[in-house]
Amino acid sequence: MNDIKWSKPEKKIARGAFEKAYVRECxxxxxxxxxxxxxxxxxxxxxxxxxxMTEKIKEIEGKYYYRYSVLILVFARLVKDRWLDFNDLKGLxxxxxxxxxxxxxx
Numbered sequence: 626m627n628d629i630k631w632s633k634p635e636k637k638i639a640r641g642a643f644e645k646a647y648v649r650e651c652x653x654x655x656x657x658x659x660x661x662x663x664x665x666x667x668x669x670x671x672x673x674x675x676x677x678m679t680e681k682i683k684e685i686e687g688k689y690y691y692r693y694s695v696l697i698l699v700f701a702r703l704v705k706d707r708w709l710d711f712n713d714l715k716g717l718x719x720x721x722x723x724x725x726x727x728x729x730x731x
Contacts, residue, residue, distance in 0.1 A: 629721070638716040639696055646708040647689050654681055657696050697721060701728035 631639065658719055661674050688706075703709035704725065714722055 629693070629697060629724075633697075635717055635721070636693075638714070639693075639700075640691075642700065642709060642713040643689070643691055643703075645687075645713050650685060650688075650706075650708045653701075654685070657695075663690045697724050698728060700725045701731075704729045 658674070658678065661670075661677065665671060665674065688699070688702060700709060700714065704711065710720065711726070714725065
């Protein structure tokens with residue numbers, strides 16, 4: 626994966642797809658936080674919310690790693706997790722899309 630080269634136009638498409646996935650997942654996360662906040666009725670619920678948020682933030686921070694050397698792997702995971710769609714990758718060469726697709730199926 627380290628030897629994959631990215632042209633300027635490909636980098637722009639990749640960045641846009643990456644950001645779309647990040648915004649989608651963060652919006653979903655915010656919705657889940659709001660739902661949990663509405664259910665707070667006792668002090669323990671606050672700590673449960675804190676635990677949920679801490680775990681999810683760690684997961685998101687670990688998932689959204691924007692390095693060209695691993696970007697195909699990141700895209701595959703985001704597609705698998707349904708935060709990214711292959712339509713979001715339109716404009717990238719078929720070779721990069723095919724590689725991503727093969728990793729999703731793996």
